[in-house]
Amino acid sequence: MKTTLMLTAVVLLAACNNPASDKTGATDTAKTTVAATPAGDPEKEWKPVDSATAMKAWMEYATPGEPHKAMAKGAGNWEGETTMWMAPGAPPMTSKSSCVSKMAMGGRYDVTTFSGSFMGQPFEGMAIMGYDNSKKAYISTWIDNMGTGMMHMEGKADASGKVITMTGKMTDPATGRECDVKEINTFIDDDHHTMEMYGPDPATGKQYKNMEIKFTRKK
Template structure:
């Protein structure tokens, strides 16, 4: 059944990709594919590639270890060198789609207002990188990041961009370092640009403890 699913998926993608090729030739499509020469892939190679891409591995198992509910001790800085603000939060993580992604639901408060956020974290087998998205009730955009696992530090350093509402139409660079202290303690550090200088500084730190 699984092989049939991948065969059908591969056939569908061949048709879709072939359509993109035809459109590129006629000048009706203009995307990243036009900058590279299209290289054909035989069906056996494509089928294996898609199976490898779709099969959860060791990094997904590592993500699954943080399933459950966590309490957070949050420290935030509105500007570099500014007075820190402290709050508490709670996060509940759950692997979905047969262990391929982890969805996190986050609740707390920010400057006296209720805060809710949702994260989706996965490991892209093809890119060999962790991928992450974030949305919350304090904005209307989606933050996307990618990161690599550092086994010596037991951490993932994510890098990406998010909307800068103070500069309409522009994004700003963001960076997150997620460290696994042990099975019951994690630390998340977020970095972004200072509004006055544009230089990177630590905007937030959350110390997570597994809720028993």
């Protein structure tokens, strides 16, 4: 029902914003829709798919695979040793943290909640990581109590499957600009992994390593 209402709203909005529909009715509306499709661009042209092919694709898209099984190995309680650098060459700041990872949605996503401290203030965050079967890529989102936005990242594993590098963008509240960020997760064994974050140097805008967390599974 909700999907039907959303589709109805989209159709009504398109009709209201289509000048031809005010005078000529449904026939001209259809012509306008066809004309709006760029001709000769295979990436943008609509390609019909039969129902059997569509169903097979959706089943493959929805079925957890080996990358999801690998993520599931990270489920559990972890302790973290965090090192941060506010600028290149700046003295490091260290702190302790902890996190809990759980697989959700039938083993499709790794949901991790973090708790610790940042510059003497309580810190909490949450990451959701998955593997998109269609994109053949890892995807993640991050939120925390030090902001009001979301960070989205995407990337792939190396040949060993033990190093996942993801890139994305985040908003710099000081300038309002979007800046490039990078995250590298290295899985040493089932009980140890590290996460490195890279962001822009406040002075030059060039990327530098601004955080590293060494995780150890709680026994």
